Amino acid sequence: MKFFIDTANLAQIKEAQDLGVLDGVTTNPSLMAKEGIKGEGNILKHYVDICNIVTGDVSAEVISTDFEGMVKEGEALADLHPQIVVKVPMIKDGVKAIKYFTEKGIRTNCTLVFSAGQALLAAKAGATYVSPFIGRLDDVSTDGLVLIEEIRTIYDNYGYQTQILAASVRHPMHIINCAKIGADVATCPLSAITALLKHPLTDSGLAQFLKDAGK
Ligand code: E4P
Numbered sequence: 241m242k243f244f245i246d247t248a249n250l251a252q253i254k255e256a257q258d259l260g261v262l263d264g265v266t267t268n269p270s271l272m273a274k275e276g277i278k279g280e281g282n283i284l285k286h287y288v289d290i291c292n293i294v295t296g297d298v299s300a301e302v303i304s305t306d307f308e309g310m311v312k313e314g315e316a317l318a319d320l321h322p323q324i325v326v327k328v329p330m331i332k333d334g335v336k337a338i339k340y341f342t343e344k345g346i347r348t349n350c351t352l353v354f355s356a357g358q359a360l361l362a363a364k365a366g367a368t369y370v371s372p373f374i375g376r377l378d379d380v381s382t383d384g385l386v387l388i389e390e391i392r393t394i395y396d397n398y399g400y401q402t403q404i405l406a407a408s409v410r411h412p413m414h415i416i417n418c419a420k421i422g423a424d425v426a427t428c429p430l431s432a433i434t435a436l437l438k439h440p441l442t443d444s445g446l447a448q449f450l451k452d453a454g455k
Pocket residue numbers: 246266267268351371373375376407408409427
């Protein structure tokens with residue numbers, strides 16, 4: 241399973257990259273705003289800065305909601321760097337834009353996906369990635385992992401190549417369960433990735449080994 245980091249924070253991206261297990265980055269307008277990145281020029285530069293830290297795909301989201309606007313923005317984003325994947329919301333014009341980008345060889349990440357039907361549409365339009373938001377489903381008492389299972393079944397039934405990118409991941413059990421189901425990617429906060437490291441028996445075992453090594 242690929243690990244993406246879900247942030248626009250350059251220090252956290254670098255820390256995950258240095259760990260040696262990072263396969264890409266996802267951003268969204270809220271994550272960019274959280275880092276105080278404002279203005280078109282600064283936003284575009286920030287995407288290039290991210291691409292220069294990591295070796296994998298970097299999702300950059302359009303903010304237009306009409307077909308023409310999404311195409312214009314998406315083409316400009318894709319021209320920025322070969323690692324850029326254009327992130328497009330799951331709305332009617334978004335599906336049309338994904339189809340357009342697919343035919344032009346521009347890679348896409350269909351975002352804000354909350355149902356199997358939406359994921360099926362994204363795959364039919366040729367999305368490179370589909371992003372089901374499992375944490376936000378959990379927040380409204382709906383099991384996000386069930387959606388990952390449904391999408392996995394549908395994509396496997398028909399051989400769709402769209403990669404399932406589990407998004408809105410909140411904790412290490414989300415990552416482990418997504419891996420068990422067969423999600424292709426999990427995009428996670430750095431805290432969820434580093435939480436996978438932790439086990440008290442590792443800590444106590446290492447402490448004992450170091451103590452014995454000194455004897
Ligand atoms: C990533 O592509 C999504 O934008 C992100 O995972 C959403 O996460 P959140 O629900 O924690 O905001």
